[in-house]
Amino acid sequence: MLIAQISDIHIASQGKKTYNIAPMAENLMRTVDHINKLKPIPDVVIVTGDIAMDALEDQVERAARILDKLQMPYYVVPGNHDDRSTLWSVMGKKACPAMPSGFINFVVDDYDVRLIAIDSTSPGAPGGKICNTRAAWLDAQLAQNTKKPTVIFMHHPPVKCGVLETDEDGFEGVERFANIVDKYTNIEHIICGHIHLQANVRWHGTVVSTAPSTGMELVLDLTLKRESEFLLEDPGYQLHFWTPQNDLVTHTVYVREIDGPYLFEDYPG
Ligand SMILES: [Fe+2]
């Protein structure tokens, strides 16, 4: 099974660039085209939030028009730049099979790896949140199958990743969430976005990983002192490969012109 993850696509309104500088719609088109040409082609694509730049309906519609070109099913969860009811009403049951009222939480159980989407957003706040309702829902879903390899996907990582801009956003209810995760040994990965950088960290018996953005990379500054800055980068995305040996291996892919490939044997020594 192959899962492609794209994140933080931040689509601006038609005719506009994100922050007036980042060509995010064009970047998403390039990313979709790249994914459609992969061999093997991914079984499913998950989009881990910040679909729109300003939570606007026309921005989500623009994103959906591009994402609809994917040749495989795709699923979305909201980020802090999204409005969950707008996201649900535009994306509908296909990409967002959650209840129309309430949180965008859902389970996809069509593949070798079970996918659980959880809504980590808190309206009006940039940070993450898992409240009692969401924690109880997650616990109930995990309890339904304690053996099948499972991936949880959400926008906010529950861990501070050494990125000042997003670490300061915080995550309300992180202990509540950790207490649920601690109960289950079949959570292969918790797959997130939000930090616009690729990172991995061991967390409560599983791995939390974050995806790059499709073109707006945060400047990495592990001194945690610098003003927040971003770079215009080629779009990046993640491939989570469930191997024949039953390991979930994550590769980061960048959509850009690359010189090669070269055969090792043609260049001895
Ligand atoms: Fe973002």
Ligand SMILES: [Fe+2]
């Ligand atoms: Fe975000």
